[in-house]
Amino acid sequence: MATSISLVNTLNLEQRKELLNYARNCAERIGSSYLSDFRALLRYRDRAYQRQLNTTSEHIKAVRANMLGDARKIQDMTVPIVMPQIESAVAYQAGVYLTSYPIFGVVSYPKNQDQAMQFETALADQAVRYGWARELIKVFRDGFKYNFGAAIVSWKKTPLRSIVTDTNISSAGLAALREYSYGGNCIEHIDAYNCFMDMTVPPAQLHTEGEYFGYNKIVSRVQLKRLFSMLDSQKTTSAAEAFKSQFAGSGMDETSALSYYVPEINQYLNLSQAQYGVANWGQWMGLML
Numbered sequence: 170m171a172t173s174i175s176l177v178n179t180l181n182l183e184q185r186k187e188l189l190n191y192a193r194n195c196a197e198r199i200g201s202s203y204l205s206d207f208r209a210l211l212r213y214r215d216r217a218y219q220r221q222l223n224t225t226s227e228h229i230k231a232v233r234a235n236m237l238g239d240a241r242k243i244q245d246m247t248v249p250i251v252m253p254q255i256e257s258a259v260a261y262q263a264g265v266y267l268t269s270y271p272i273f274g275v276v277s278y279p280k281n282q283d284q285a286m287q288f289e290t291a292l293a294d295q296a297v298r299y300g301w302a303r304e305l306i307k308v309f310r311d312g313f314k315y316n317f318g319a320a321i322v323s324w325k326k327t328p329l330r331s332i333v334t335d336t337n338i339s340s341a342g343l344a345a346l347r348e349y350s351y352g353g354n355c356i357e358h359i360d361a362y363n364c365f366m367d368m369t370v371p372p373a374q375l376h377t378e379g380e381y382f383g384y385n386k387i388v389s390r391v392q393l394k395r396l397f398s399m400l401d402s403q404k405t406t407s408a409a410e411a412f413k414s415q416f417a418g419s420g421m422d423e424t425s426a427l428s429y430y431v432p433e434i435n436q437y438l439n440l441s442q443a444q445y446g447v448a449n450w451g452q453w454m455g456l457m458l
Contacts, residue, residue: 364383
């Protein structure tokens with residue numbers, strides 16, 4: 170006997186509002202002092218990585234003069250130590266864990282060998298299509314640099330097209346486009362500066378004991394339009410308003426988790442003041458103030 174099960178595939182408007190309010194409350198609940206201290210630690214380690222700890226005005230002026238060709242202004246030379254050590258460790262970890270095919274092997278009892286082989290083949294194909302190795306290298310680098318690395322694993326659906334031979338009677342033998350989709354597990358590295366999480370538990374236990382974990386991410390209009398094309402139009406609301414909305418821009422407020430945070434690491438090159446011919450595209454896209 171067949172049983173019909175009704176599944177709720179989407180949220181109504183009231184539920185979506187409550188969910189957004191909960192996410193906003195989580196971002197605000199972390200507290201300005203915790204987030205500020207966390208980002209200050211990340212920023213310090215990035216400056217040590219790029220040899221940018223000396224931020225005095227005299228040193229910055231001297232380095233900029235040297236970049237313009239004045240060799241007499243060199244001062245406070247720093248031997249690169251942190252960056253080579255980190256990159257060597259990342260290269261070693263990548264060589265150990267990410268050079269095999271597939272990245273994650275599947276082991277089973279002999280009676281389940283065929284199923285294990287199918288599972289392993291699927292994982293290998295997903296790893297290649299969605300660039301697992303590239304994202305995991307970013308996580309390794311964050312781990313050695315910050316002692317903290319974040320990544321998410323999600324199911325991603327990618328629309329694809331292929332050229333096939335039309336089999337319709339009226340146009341038999343002609344070329345035609347066939348639309349289909351590919352779905353698989355996708356690993357994505359998360360920017361440590363733009364994470365907000367439950368600070369009452371260790372990072373390694375967030376997935377089991379933490380109350381929340383969130384992050385901010387910039388999505389371009391092209392990415393947003395592609396996302397809308399993959400969603401069910403009958404279960405999507407406010408899509409037009411979202412596409413027409415303006416990007417709030419990024420900022421350097423290290424106490425807020427409600428906007429995309431951009432740290433100032435290299436003070437020698439101020440991107441917001443750089444001239445790119447007719448227009449500064451970074452300012453046009455809202456990536457800087």
